[in-house]
Amino acid sequence: MKSVGLSADHTAVDVAQPVSNSQQVTGSEAIIMSLLAEGVRRVFGYPGGAIMPTYDAMMDHEDRLQHVLMRHEQGAVHAAQGHARATGEVGVCIATSGPGATNLITGIADAYLDSTPLVCITGQVFAHLLGSDAFQEIDILDISMPVTKWNYKVTEAGEIPTALAKAFYLARSGRPGPVLIDITKNAQVDTLDFVYQSCDQVSSYEPNPTPSQQALLQAASLINAAKRPLVLFGQGVILGRAEAEFKAFAERIGAPLAATVLGLSALPTDHPQYVGMLGMHGNYAPNTLTNECDVLIAIGMRFDDRVTSNLAHYAKQAQVVHFEIDPSEINKNVRADVAVLGDVKQTLAAVMKRLDHRRHDRWLQRFAALHRTEQRLIIDADLQPATAAINMAEVIQCLNQQDPDAIIVTDVGQHQMVACRYRQFTHSRGLITSGGLGTMGFCLPAAIGAQFACPEQTVVGIVGDGGVQMTIQELGVMMQHQLPVKVIILNNQFLGMVRQWQELYFDRRYAATELHNPDFGILADGYGIANQCVSERQALPGAIQTMLQHPGAYVLEVRVAQQDNVFPIITPGASVADMCLGVEAAVEADAEQSTNEGVKDHDHNP
Incomplete structure (x- = not known):
């Protein structure tokens, strides 16, 4: 995910009507009131000198804003992540300057790579001390820049409402991600005329690309003509709240469905078309047959290296249709024959109008056969081990x-x-x-x-x-x-x-x-x-x-067993089709695979 790279010029922000009348408050009070205006009811954090005025202001709003004191700033940002991932709403964490801010970085980086919406607020030394190596001063903006969608240093109290409105908009819109706002101590203690205006647009930032009608037509054409389609779905389905649309799409085209790690739970695992998890320790069938499908349909996933392994040997026989909201992910790892840009909740619904009802029973049987191999050689031994441990x-x-x-x-x-x-x-x-x-x-x-x-x-x-x-x-x-x-x-x-x-x-x-x-x-x-x-x-x-x-x-x-291993595994650098099921299992699996190669695939149209 690329950083948005937006200007700090707040005049670029188009805003809605104010949610409160103008009133004189401190910057710290403005922080709390801004959080409440955004619907935040819980924050996770750890106090310290540079953020202390904000903690003091928080006490006056304890009936409406709960603060959860974590035991480490890393714990605060991970807790905010857990809160956001469970609800789909923006998580909020607060820390002081210096080590408090740097302790957030691991969790911010985690949220960045996993597209988790966060607003992280850090205290900072007085503005006149910036650049002097003051006690607990650190340039958290430069440190966090590679792992945030946007970050900004507030040095005047009057900037606080606009900065936070912009932060929440950027964190939750488009492909979600973490945003960091660093607020100097003088900005927290000075006063301002508080008026909060929510943000719903930022110049040059297009969070929801409009899907091309031509791309939708091309995608539908490839999917309708596919003999051996395979759907790979990721967390984008969950982030886009598109579970219902995805299920309807999947059942319309009748294709096998495989999940990335973060895509798990977007579809119940007992769905008859679900064929397992992708990746290094994923299931044998979806990994192996990735290199036999004729149309690969990627939905809300980014072709991470743990899914693709060696790109030189990844799905070279397939035409690729990529449904994705982030343009930077298109053709980054795997070239797409058709890229459908946009929110998957909208693009899946739009392409559905052009899709035929299809069934691919014989193709699904190939997955079932390989699953039986994995069941016998791996799963049964994992679930019913012969060992005492x-x-x-x-x-x-x-x-x-x-x-x-x-x-x-x-x-x-x-x-x-x-x-x-x-x-x-x-x-x-x-x-x-x-x-x-x-x-x-x-x-x-x-x-x-x-x-x-x-x-x-x-x-x-x-x-x-x-x-x-x-x-x-x-x-x-x-x-x-x-x-x-x-x-x-x-x-x-x-x-x-x-x-x-x-x-x-x-x-x-x-x-x-x-x-x-x-x-x-x-x-x-x-x-x-x-x-x-x-x-x-x-x-x-x-x-x-x-x-x-x-x-x-x-x-x-x-x-549990001390030296147990997780199989199957794709050896680093190997093709996804070359999953290792364990030393003893590999020979038998190869033999069984050869007996399945003669199965011909036929499409069925009801």
């Missing part, structure tokens, strides 16, 4: 059986890939995970944000023993606010994904990946959070049930 997949399956509707928030690593592979999703926004940046430490604070956003829903954090220790202090927020977040720590006493790569590609030289962990139960006890630890398979269902039925927060540590 519990597998991660068993935990996810047990959760499926007991609460299929819970919102799942994952950290990053083997447990993430296992959760994505085996979780059965029943509703949109059922998965919150770090995709593009792959941020360890994401799970706990993001789960907190999601639970605040969805107090009536069960939120389950799935985290490894490595990632949980990066932000484990956020258990204090769960304790303080009595949040009923459920946390499952899958403990294999390793940095599991790194260890797997060391086993496969570094001659089993396990450099710096073995973990000597604390007693997670004692840590949970310290925060007053109920907990238990299981290592026996027969105890797992009861432990999951106890966790889910507990009215408050719960930490369940599951001791």
Whole structure:
């Protein structure tokens, strides 16, 4: 995603009618009133010297604006992400200058790569001290510029309402993303005549391109003529709130449907056309048959390298139709024969008028056959292992059986890939995970944000023993606010994904990946959070049930196999068609693949 690159000249902003009459307020009060005018009811943050006036002003509005004190600024931005991802609304976080601001950067970068709408507000030293290396001064604008849609430094109180109106508009419009507003201390304490005008247009910024009628016609023509179409859908379906339009489109064309990691949950996994997850640890059939489809239909996804692997060997036989809102993603990685620019909610509805009803039963049977191979060689062994140790997949399956509707928030690593592979999703926004940046430490604070956003829903954090220790202090927020977040720590006493790569590609030289962990139960006890630890398979269902039925927060540590691997895997640099199912499984899979190559494909038109 490219930065918008907008001028700081606020005269470029067209605004709606004021939402309040002019009144004299401090800059700090203007910040709070602007947030309230945008409908914000909750912010996540951590106070400090340069933002203290704003925290003082916040106390006068505690009945309308809740502040959640996180235990680290990284936790604040991840919590804002979780809140935004669960609701689709703009998340807000606040931090002070210097280290407070720099501690936000990892989460801002995560939000940027995953198109999460955020407004991040940082305090800054007095304007007259800028550039003097004052205490806790840092140029957060230059630091954050590569990972924000827009950023701006406010040095005068009168700029605050316009800057924040513009920030919210840019964060939520078009392809969403994070925006940062840095506000000097003098701007917070000086006064202004406050009038808030919402922003709905910025010069040179076109968030929703108008789709070309010619592109719609060409896309429909290719899709109607396809013999072996394959649909790849990503988070753009969710961000565009286009789940219903996507489902109708998919059922009209009758094609196999495969999800990116961030696209998971846009469509229920039990849909008859759903054929699995794409990517390095995705499902065998959609990855392999990407290189056999004749028309590849990409919807709200960006052809990330974890999906395409070696671009020189990616879908070269296919014509590509790309539905995408961000022009910078078109032809960036994969050349599109037809690019349909625009909001997918609108473009899918528009192209539907031109599509024939189709069925591709024999083509879908090819996916089913390869899925049976994966089922026999990988999935059955994951879900019903012969070993005494519990597998991660068993935990996810047990959760499926007991609460299929819970919102799942994952950290990053083997447990993430296992959760994505085996979780059965029943509703949109059922998965919150770090995709593009792959941020360890994401799970706990993001789960907190999601639970605040969805107090009536069960939120389950799935985290490894490595990632949980990066932000484990956020258990204090769960304790303080009595949040009923459920946390499952899958403990294999390793940095599991790194260890797997060391086993496969570094001659089993396990450099710096073995973990000597604390007693997670004692840590949970310290925060007053109920907990238990299981290592026996027969105890797992009861432990999951106890966790889910507990009215408050719960930490369940599951001791899983130490050196288990996640398969299939696309070896880095290999073609998507060359998935490795494990050393022993690969030979048998190759033999079965050859028996399926003779199946001829026929289209069926009802």
